[in-house]
């Protein structure tokens with residue numbers, strides 16, 4: 333345990349955030365293989381008995397139920413979108429290192445992530461249209477949601493490291509419930525700028541058509557997911573939500 337605590341540095345958590353960018357960009361590219369496929373999100377398309385709502389809700393709820401049984405949510409880095417009525421883990425407990433304050437489990441912004449992903453992001457990066465392949469579409473959505481949720485809730489770890497490094501500054505603000513000061517303390521504008529630049533670059537590199545034996549420039553500038561959309565999504569949602577998580581976590585840090 334002490335080992336993990338010691339290895340936790342601002343550099344190591346930032347490295348993890350950088351690595352997670354790859355997963356996020358790739359998941360968006362995978363989802364963008366399919367058009368919007370609106371029936372996936374339409375409860376009236378999916379008319380099975382039971383109260384699942386849309387097809388995507390069925391896929392997410394049932395997958396989370398299976399993964400809960402397999403122990404996924406015993407790990408404090410994982411957050412379910414539908415935490416109510418999840419079955420208990422059925423595997424022997426794994427001794428995850430206790431790094432976060434236990435009050436952290438109650439910080440969960442997945443409702444917001446769900447809303448932003450489906451209502452703000454999706455229409456911007458997938459083509460309009462309907463190819464009928466809804467089950468695969470929902471599976472790709474789940475993948476996107478899970479990697480985004482993981483990244484955004486990683487804010488808890490980021491905040492924990494920052495608190496340990498600078499508790500003298502954070503403690504008074506936490507006791508005063510001063511969200512504005514906490515937000516100012518944890519904000520690093522140069523880092524945010526670098527994150528946005530890097531995801532733009534990743535989206536253009538990962539999303540290029542790679543051809544062998546064709547030197548034409550025909551595909552230049554054609555990307556599977558618009559790099560500008562990814563960058564804006566990070567700037568407008570991913571980073572702000574991560575910061576929300578950081579503030580919420582810090583407010584509970586002394587509980």
Ligand SMILES: O=C(O)C(=O)C[C@]1(C(=O)O)C=C[C@@H](O)C=C1
Pocket residue numbers: 346349490518519520521523524527570571572574575
């Ligand atoms: O790297 C940090 O220090 C973070 O807190 C993460 C993050 C981000 O979401 O990428 C959020 C806030 C900071 O202003 C910079 C970057």
